Each structure stands twice: as C-alpha cells, then as structure tokens.
Amino acid sequence: MPWKGIKDPYKIWLSEIILQQTRVEQGMAYYERFIGNFPSVDLLANATDETIFKLWEGLGYYSRCRNLIHTARHIHNNLGGVFPGTMAGLLSLKGVGDYTAAAIGSFAFGLPQAVVDGNVLRVLARYFGINNPVDETAGKMLFGKLAQDLIDLNQPAKYNQAIMDFGATVCKPMQPRCFECHFNKTCVANKEKKQSEYPVKSPKKQPRSRWFYYLVLEHQNNLLVIQRKDKGIWKDLHEFFLKEELSATDESLIFEAGYWGIPGLSIDVGNAVLSDEFIHILTHQRIYGRFLHVRIDQKVEIDGYTWLSSNEIDKIAFPRLITKYLEMKEA
C-alpha cells in the first residue's frame, strides 16, 4: 500500500476512513484522488461539500464522507490543523471509532493500542478457536482484550501492520494458506480443520426489497434534480424525481402523467423512454430501479428541485444506481 510506513496522521486518517468496510483494491484509487486534490487536512477543510462528495461518489457508506468533512473542518478550525495524539482525542473525532483510533494512534504516534479489524478477528478466532460471535458485545470485549494482551508494546505499529497483513494474505477468509503458515502446528482451527467455522458471526437478517421509479425530466438539455435530505440510504446524494413502491408497477401506469402527481406535467409518449429494470444489490436492500426519461417543452417547477445543465450535473454526486443509468444512456 502506498501509505505503508507513512507517519502523517492526515494520510493515515484519510486512508483508514476510506478503507472502513472497503477492500484495499477498491479504496486505493479514491485515496490517491483525495491526496492528489487535498495534500493536507487544511486544503480538505477548505473544499466545498460538493467537491468532496463528488470525489467520494461510488464508494458507498456516505456518512463516512459527511463525517470526513466535519472532522477535517473541526481540525482546521478548532485544533490548529493538528491531529490529536491521544486515544481519547482521536476517539472524539466523528467517524473515528475503536479501530481507526488505534490505527492512527499506533501508526502515526506510536501509541501501544491494538487494532481489531476483520483480519484480526479472523486470525485470533481461528488460532485460539474462539466461538464467541465477533459482532456481539461480549465477543467484542473478549477480542479487544485478547488483542491488547498480545500486542508487542515495543513496536505497536509494526505489530498492528503485521497481524492485518497476515490476515489479508495468509489467514484469508477463503482458502487460507495454512500449509505455509508459521502457526499451523498450534492453531486450533487448523488442527481441527474448522478454518471455515471461524470467526463466528450472528445470523444476518434478509435484505428488504424496494422499487424505485425515477422520472428524468429534461428541458432544453437541463435535468430536474434534488438532493436527498432524509436520513437513510444515499443521504446527501442527488437523484431525480422519485416514486417509491412496495412492489413492481405496471409499465403503462408509469407512462401516465397522473401517476407522478406533478401539477402541470404532461407526458407525450413520443418523447418518453422507459429504461429496463436496474437491479441494485446492497448488503441490506435490493433496489429495483426504472427510469422514465421525458423531454418536455413546458418547464415545470417543483419545490426543492433544481434544473441543472449537464455541466452542473457533472459536478454533483449520485448513487451508483443513477450513475449506471446515466452511463447506459450516454452509450
């Protein structure tokens, strides 16, 4: 990784926020882009929300971006542009939890704090044969204490980096390389051939299904857009006029102006194109999306919505469901 060995707390913080619940391969390009645009926390703090969200577009978990902006400005405005060097100080930053505080603390400041991420949980659960679910309170306590007992207090950064690298390359989730593992003689999971049974996790609930019908209104190359403000999925990102349904809606109904409930709207079938269904799979939701693109001659105004040129559209962030649609429409 490009930031390995780096001690700049800003770069470590940025990389760790980007990598929360995100694979290194996926986050890498985003990290490079952010550092290229904002080499310091002060430059990040002075950027506009839209600029930053646009750079984050497509990475998901957008509250991370919101907290990133908040924390950058907090450090710039209230802390003189200097990151806190204690665990308590780091934990007080929005978006910085136990893992990220330990990562910044050990890597940037040499604090003797053990990181506990998905890699560490898997390594410890397998090696010691721990059956406690890692996502329950008791399990988190147990693994946190164990990790802290094991850390090499003389070189915490090196230890933390090593155990995560080990989990990512040897003690992998699938097909762990036990045959060449230094610990295969004493590892409980390997001895019992139960590598796949660790770590134990509590059962996850099944995702809910939602049906999103978007009306893409176009007037003289401008599109009608709104920013999602309600808490929930895609908060702060932009979208088109949305009607959400609890089940699939018939095509013929979608073409009727009355379906959308917009005063003054009329849909000429000759100027309307209905997309195929986009199936957008998330961890906790299945979203079925369809887009009705309508060119109108008579401009309508809707409370909260804004007409934007394609130039302006390019500067704001959309969820992947919508960028995929836009990319399809371009082609």
Added chain:
DNA sequence: AACTCGGGGGG
C-alpha cells in the same frame, strides 16, 4: 442489543 448504512469482487 439491534439496526442501518454501499458497493464491489470472488468462489
């Protein structure tokens, strides 16, 4: 304690 929050990649 349970829920919510994105998106992508691999088997």
Added chain:
DNA sequence: CCCCCAGAGTT
C-alpha cells in the same frame, strides 16, 4: 447464490 471487506453511528 453466498461470502466479506483495514467499521461507525443511531435507535
């Protein structure tokens, strides 16, 4: 289809 990812915040 399933899994999981250098987790954190809210309810």
